[in-house]
Amino acid sequence: MNEQLHGIIEPVIDADAITFWEGVAARRLLVPTCLGCGTAFLPPLPCCPTCQSEMIEHVEAEGTGQLYSWVVMRRALDPAYADAVPYVVAAVELTERARIFSRLVNIDIDDPLALVAGMALRLVFVDINGRAMWAFEPAGSP
């Protein structure tokens, strides 16, 4: 499914995040990963949050993860999201162990059993207001 989504606030892209956002534009999720200790982390930072090494490479995510937590947004907290509600914002733990906030798509938002902590998710890219963005959907989606 390639539905048109709404609701985005343009990201502030600083020097640490350029590679990450170039990846997103190319529909690739590039995860900063420490060459010193192997920690994968998000958001992009100037150094590793575990060992403070500045030796970082960007590794393309496998595209799988688990639902860590979520919230159903039913009221737009910013006018940019007026056409987006209701939608789900989730904290997703990637297989690489980094956590990323993400939209969840291809779910029945009104089914209280649709979302379960730990459920398997997979990465998809969607268009939000014409911009490529990452999202996740249940791993079993058709």
Ligand SMILES: [Zn+2]
């Ligand atoms: Zn490190």
